[in-house]
Amino acid sequence: MELTARKKQILKVVTERYIDAAEPVGSKFIAQAMGGNLSSATIRNELADLTELGYLEQPHTSAGRVPSPKGYRLYVNELMERRSVSDQEAAAINEALGGKMQELDSVIAQAGQMVSSIVSYPAYAAAVGKGGVTVRRFDLLPVDAGSFIAVVMTADSRVKSRLLRTDLPVEAEQLSALANLLNTHFTGVEPEGMGEKLMALTGQLPPELFMPLSLAVEYAGEVMDQSAKSQVFAAGQTQLLLQPEFQDPGRANELMRLLTDQKAELPVLDENTPMQILIGPENVNEALKDASVVVASYDIGENMRGLIGVVGPTRMDYAAVAARLSYFAESLTKMFGKSNQLPPKEEDKS
Amino acid sequence: MELTARKKQILKVVTERYIDAAEPVGSKFIAQAMGGNLSSATIRNELADLTELGYLEQPHTSAGRVPSPKGYRLYVNELMERRSVSDQEAAAINEALGGKMQELDSVIAQAGQMVSSIVSYPAYAAAVGKGGVTVRRFDLLPVDAGSFIAVVMTADSRVKSRLLRTDLPVEAEQLSALANLLNTHFTGVEPEGMGEKLMALTGQLPPELFMPLSLAVEYAGEVMDQSAKSQVFAAGQTQLLLQPEFQDPGRANELMRLLTDQKAELPVLDENTPMQILIGPENVNEALKDASVVVASYDIGENMRGLIGVVGPTRMDYAAVAARLSYFAESLTKMFGKSNQLPPKEEDKS
DNA sequence: CTTTAGCACTCCTTTCCCTCGAGTGCTAAA
DNA sequence: TTTAGCACTCGAGGGAAAGGAGTGCTAAAG
Numbered sequence: 017m018e019l020t021a022r023k024k025q026i027l028k029v030v031t032e033r034y035i036d037a038a039e040p041v042g043s044k045f046i047a048q049a050m051g052g053n054l055s056s057a058t059i060r061n062e063l064a065d066l067t068e069l070g071y072l073e074q075p076h077t078s079a080g081r082v083p084s085p086k087g088y089r090l091y092v093n094e095l096m097e098r099r100s101v102s103d104q105e106a107a108a109i110n111e112a113l114g115g116k117m118q119e120l121d122s123v124i125a126q127a128g129q130m131v132s133s134i135v136s137y138p139a140y141a142a143a144v145g146k147g148g149v150t151v152r153r154f155d156l157l158p159v160d161a162g163s164f165i166a167v168v169m170t171a172d173s174r175v176k177s178r179l180l181r182t183d184l185p186v187e188a189e190q191l192s193a194l195a196n197l198l199n200t201h202f203t204g205v206e207p208e209g210m211g212e213k214l215m216a217l218t219g220q221l222p223p224e225l226f227m228p229l230s231l232a233v234e235y236a237g238e239v240m241d242q243s244a245k246s247q248v249f250a251a252g253q254t255q256l257l258l259q260p261e262f263q264d265p266g267r268a269n270e271l272m273r274l275l276t277d278q279k280a281e282l283p284v285l286d287e288n289t290p291m292q293i294l295i296g297p298e299n300v301n302e303a304l305k306d307a308s309v310v311v312a313s314y315d316i317g318e319n320m321r322g323l324i325g326v327v328g329p330t331r332m333d334y335a336a337v338a339a340r341l342s343y344f345a346e347s348l349t350k351m352f353g354k355s356n357q358l359p360p361k362e363e364d365k366s
Numbered sequence: 367m368e369l370t371a372r373k374k375q376i377l378k379v380v381t382e383r384y385i386d387a388a389e390p391v392g393s394k395f396i397a398q399a400m401g402g403n404l405s406s407a408t409i410r411n412e413l414a415d416l417t418e419l420g421y422l423e424q425p426h427t428s429a430g431r432v433p434s435p436k437g438y439r440l441y442v443n444e445l446m447e448r449r450s451v452s453d454q455e456a457a458a459i460n461e462a463l464g465g466k467m468q469e470l471d472s473v474i475a476q477a478g479q480m481v482s483s484i485v486s487y488p489a490y491a492a493a494v495g496k497g498g499v500t501v502r503r504f505d506l507l508p509v510d511a512g513s514f515i516a517v518v519m520t521a522d523s524r525v526k527s528r529l530l531r532t533d534l535p536v537e538a539e540q541l542s543a544l545a546n547l548l549n550t551h552f553t554g555v556e557p558e559g560m561g562e563k564l565m566a567l568t569g570q571l572p573p574e575l576f577m578p579l580s581l582a583v584e585y586a587g588e589v590m591d592q593s594a595k596s597q598v599f600a601a602g603q604t605q606l607l608l609q610p611e612f613q614d615p616g617r618a619n620e621l622m623r624l625l626t627d628q629k630a631e632l633p634v635l636d637e638n639t640p641m642q643i644l645i646g647p648e649n650v651n652e653a654l655k656d657a658s659v660v661v662a663s664y665d666i667g668e669n670m671r672g673l674i675g676v677v678g679p680t681r682m683d684y685a686a687v688a689a690r691l692s693y694f695a696e697s698l699t700k701m702f703g704k705s706n707q708l709p710p711k712e713e714d715k716s
Numbered sequence: 717c718t719t720t721a722g723c724a725c726t727c728c729t730t731t732c733c734c735t736c737g738a739g740t741g742c743t744a745a746a
Numbered sequence: 747t748t749t750a751g752c753a754c755t756c757g758a759g760g761g762a763a764a765g766g767a768g769t770g771c772t773a774a775a776g
Contacts, residue, residue, distance in 0.1 A: 736759085
C-alpha cells in the first residue's frame, strides 16, 4: 500500500519542518508550505491517515505532528533530496583534509574530529581490518647491555617500536641472530599461534636469549592486538548538549557516556555498503534507541577500511549530514589512494 | 585577625555539610551538629560575623549559608582533616595500577581514566619534561627500494618509529651511512637547531640522499614536538553531568568543552609542589572560575614529571579527592621508580 | 559580655487555578 | 473530495496563595 504522492509530500514537509524547528508541525503550516491550494482541514484528514499508518506521531492530542521512526525511514529512503555539498562546504572539508596526515591512528582520530566539526554533531571513527593482522617483519636494535629496541612492522604497514629491558646482558650479535629467528618463525603468524611457536623454540636457545625473545614476541602480540581491536575514537561529544532533545541531563548523560567510553560498541558498517543511516529503534545499542546514527566507510590501503559515524537526535538533519559525510569519506578514500604515507604491502602491488 | 576556634568549627561544619548535601546550611542544623550545647540563635550571630568577614555567602536573605571561595580556602588550608585513603580505596587503586603499563602516553592516558573513576569527577593527565627534548639516537632500517623505517629514541627514552617513503631508491649501505650522519650531527640537538644543521649538510650529500635525510630529520622534529608539547589526556568528562551544579546544560557545556578540547590549557603545577588545590576564582582559566581543580604530580624517570588533575564543582569533596589523588600519585612515583619499562638514560645512572 | 527565647519578616518553592492559544476531530454542506 | 465551522483538548504561562525554612533583631536571662 503505497502512499499517495500528496501524503508523501505532507510527510516530507512535516519532517523537514520538524528537523528545522524542533517543534510539532501543525496543519495550518503545512497547508501554507504546500502552496496554499488546500485548506488546513484537508491536511488534517491526511494527517490523521498518516498517523493511523504509523508515519507520524502526536506528542499529545492538541499538538501538531512529529515524524515517527517509520516516518523518518520513509523520508530518508524516498523523500529526502540527496544533497551534494556546497562549494563552501567542500572547500571547508578540503581545507580540513589539507593538513598532513601521518600515523594511521592519528589520521583516524583527526577524521572523527573533523567530521564532528563539519556536521555539528558528535562523531566517532575507527579502522577495521579485513583479515587477521600478522607481523611482516622484526628488527631488534641494541641500545645497551640491558636493553634493546624492538621494531615491529605489521602486514598492514604500521610500524611500532618499544624499548625492552632484559635481566641479563645480550650481545649485539645475539640480538641480530634473534631478529633472524623472529623473522623466520614469527612473521605471518596469527597472534594465537605465537605462544606455541615460542614453546617450541624454548629448548633450542641459550637460556639468556629466552627472555629477550619472549619479550619481543609478547610485544608483537600486543601490537597485533591493538591493530585488530580497531580502537574507536570519538569526538565532539559536547555538541550533543546543544541539541534541545538533550537538554535533560539524564538523557544526555547516557549517550555521552557511550561516546566517551573507550570500549563502546558503536554501529559498524557492513562491508561494501558505502553509507548507512540508522534511525532510533533501528539501533541495536540500547542507549541509541532514540538517537540516530549515520555511518560511512572509506578505503585505507587494500586491506583496511576506515569507519566514520555521526550521532545525533532522530531529528538530525539527515540530508546535510549524509551529504557531508559521504563527501568526506570519498575525499579520504582518494587521499589514501594516492597517499605515500601508508602504502599497501609490496606483495600486493602490481 | 584569626577566627575564634568556634567560628572555625562552624565554618567546618557548614563546608562539610554543603559538600555533602549541596544545599545551603541553616543555623539549626549547625547547632545540632556541634553537639546541641548552643542554641541556633547563637550560631546565627556567628554566621552573621562569618558572612561579614567573607567566609560565607547567602544565596538569598532567607536561605542558609554556603562557603565562599575564601571559606573553602580556609577550610582546605586549616580545617580539612587530611584523610588517608581507606584500605578498600587503597586496594582499588592498587588493583587499577596492577595492569601492565607500557608506552608512556598510554600510561598517562590510563592514569587519567583511573583517577577519574576513583574520585568520580573528570580528570586530566599530562607529562611535562624538565628540560628540552633531544634525540638520543637514530636508526634507519631498509624496507624496500622506496621506503625505510626511521626509529628515533629521545633523551627521555621514548622510542618512536615511522615508515617513510622516498621518491628515489636508496641502498641499504647508504641508509646506514645516513644513520651515522644523523647520529653524529643530530643527536642532542634542540628542534630549533635542526633546520640549520640540515642546511649545512645539503651541499655535502649526493642528491638522492637528501630527501631521506630531510624526511628523517622532519620526523625527529615531530617526535620532539610531541614529547615537548605534553599532550593532555582528559577522562570521565561525563561525571560532570551528574553533579547538581552542572544540571544547567549551558554551564556544563563550557566546562565539558574545555575538558574535551585537545588543546585546552588546564592548570599545571609548579615544580616541587606535590599537590595543589585551586578553588573557583583562583583559577586563571575563565571557564574554571566557578569550578575547582586538584592537581598532583608524580615522578617519571629523572627528567620528567607526570601531572594529574581532577576537576569538579567548588563544592567538591576536597578531603577525599586530595587523599586519593595523592595516594595515587605516590603509587605512580613508586611504580616508575622500580619500573624497567622507562629507564632513565644510561648516562645519568650511578 | 554572652547566650537565648521570641517573633516578625523575607523570600523561595510548591500548588492551584485560570486564561490563552494552538491545534485537533468531527459534522455537515459545497 | 474538499472545506468551513465549531466544540473540544491540552499544554504553556501567569499570577495568587499557602507553606516553610531560615534570618535578623530585640530584650531578657545567665
